[in-house]
Amino acid sequence: xxxxxxxxxxxxxxRGSSYGAGRGDDYQHGFPxxxxxxxxxxxxxxxxxxxxxxxxxxxxxxxxxPVYGGDNNPPxxxxxxxxxxxxxxxxxxxxxxxxxxxxxLFTENVLAHPCIVxxxxxxxxxHARNYHLSPFSIVRLMYSFTKTQGPRALWKGMGSTxxxxxxxxxxxxIISEFTPLPRDLTHKWSPKHIGGHLLLKGLVYVIQTPFYSxxxxxxxxxxxxxxxxxxxxCLKEGIGRIIGLGVPHSKRLLPLLAITFxxxxxxxxxxxxxxxxxxxxxxxxxxxxxxxxxIDGVNTIQNTLDDYFPELIANFAASxxxxxxxxxxxxVMHRLHIQGTRTIIxxxxxxxxxxxxxxxxxxxxxxxxxxxxxxxxxxxxxxxxAVVVQYTLHVAVLQITKLIYTCLSQKTT
Numbered sequence: 001x002x003x004x005x006x007x008x009x010x011x012x013x014x015r016g017s018s019y020g021a022g023r024g025d026d027y028q029h030g031f032p033x034x035x036x037x038x039x040x041x042x043x044x045x046x047x048x049x050x051x052x053x054x055x056x057x058x059x060x061x062x063x064x065x066p067v068y069g070g071d072n073n074p075p076x077x078x079x080x081x082x083x084x085x086x087x088x089x090x091x092x093x094x095x096x097x098x099x100x101x102x103x104x105l106f107t108e109n110v111l112a113h114p115c116i117v118x119x120x121x122x123x124x125x126x127h128a129r130n131y132h133l134s135p136f137s138i139v140r141l142m143y144s145f146t147k148t149q150g151p152r153a154l155w156k157g158m159g160s161t162x163x164x165x166x167x168x169x170x171x172x173x174i175i176s177e178f179t180p181l182p183r184d185l186t187h188k189w190s191p192k193h194i195g196g197h198l199l200l201k202g203l204v205y206v207i208q209t210p211f212y213s214x215x216x217x218x219x220x221x222x223x224x225x226x227x228x229x230x231x232x233x234c235l236k237e238g239i240g241r242i243i244g245l246g247v248p249h250s251k252r253l254l255p256l257l258a259i260t261f262x263x264x265x266x267x268x269x270x271x272x273x274x275x276x277x278x279x280x281x282x283x284x285x286x287x288x289x290x291x292x293x294x295i296d297g298v299n300t301i302q303n304t305l306d307d308y309f310p311e312l313i314a315n316f317a318a319s320x321x322x323x324x325x326x327x328x329x330x331x332v333m334h335r336l337h338i339q340g341t342r343t344i345i346x347x348x349x350x351x352x353x354x355x356x357x358x359x360x361x362x363x364x365x366x367x368x369x370x371x372x373x374x375x376x377x378x379x380x381x382x383x384x385x386a387v388v389v390q391y392t393l394h395v396a397v398l399q400i401t402k403l404i405y406t407c408l409s410q411k412t413t
Contacts, residue, residue, distance in 0.1 A: 111397065115393070126374070127349075131383070160233075214233070217337075218233070254340060262329065266329050273321060281317045
């Protein structure tokens with residue numbers, strides 16, 4: 001089959017006989033230049049788009065593209081102004097969105113880390129007489145640790161927490177890619193779809209368990225007797241926990257399967273509660289304040305605030321509710337993870353000195369009964385004041401960010 005290509009064709013830049021005449025009659029393969037000016041030639045050969053196409057859609061042969069700025073074709077009013085204002089508005093929108101997201105990310109992963117450290121140390125300290133249920137008590141404890149060990153003691157283990165988050169996201173993406181388990185829930189969900197999605201989350205938490213345990217040890221281990229951990233120590237100790245090698249542990253160390261169930265249970269319940277609360281909060285916000293269509297004269301930064309902050313408020317409320325409801329289960333889970341790991345933590349009663357962790361729980365049920373019998377119901381809420389401090393800081397950062405962008409929007413109007 002011969003290709004349907006005109007003789008002397010030179011791509012989309014074909015210019016008729018003048019193009020061939022400019023180069024000579026024998027162009028490349030010896031084909032003479034052809035002029036498709038007659039109707040007969042046009043019906044027999046494949047013809048490309050006319051060369052004069054910029055700015056036009058329905059030009060015919062012999063017509064030229066109208067040039068803006070001429071006497072008969074003045075440029076449309078406001079073309080330059082519209083493109084300029086649109087570009088500036090888009091840049092402000094991106095800047096506002098990036099700043100709001102960065103502030104929320106910084107608060108959740110960096111600013112809140114000292115609260116997470118103290119919260120976990122209080123949870124696993126079964127010796128403690130001071131439960132630190134008040135945020136003021138947590139603030140005094142922060143000051144004591146900073147005074148005796150330096151500010152670095154409050155940010156220990158932060159690198160391992162990022163590694164665990166990376167393992168979680170990577171594992172979820174790989175499993176969803178090679179299995180039919182859905183990674184996200186759509187509006188047209190079904191019980192089978194939800195079951196597959198929760199199964200995916202459960203598998204991710206199963207794989208995450210040994211690395212979470214290694215990260216937890218780095219977070220609560222006292223800086224007084226703890227050497228500086230390497231960046232990949234979390235991965236090395238997690239793999240060693242799986243194959244039974246690595247750092248020596250005591251005989252009270254629970255099997256990996258014994259701590260996998262509470263970890264998976266806590267992770268799935270946290271995801272379900274936070275997802276439900278997030279949807280409810282977004283529904284209430286949108287119902288009270290319907291979305292306004294963007295019109296001329298409305299400030300771009302203010303529109304961005306109206307778009308982003310409902311999501312941030314919903315995420316904040318979802319995380320807060322899930323952490324408060326599941327706090328007792330988290331206390332039990334952390335004690336099971338630490339048992340038998342020969343971990344030495346800071347004394348949360350005095351703010352200095354260290355304490356060894358020598359629990360002897362047989363499992364999740366025994367841990368719950370022992371805490372309830374020896375420490376009472378409030379023993380499940382040790383270190384709860386750190387949660388109050390954490391989310392108070394989160395609210396403060398969000399309000400400061402909103403105030404800054406509100407001032408910027410008023411200046412740009």
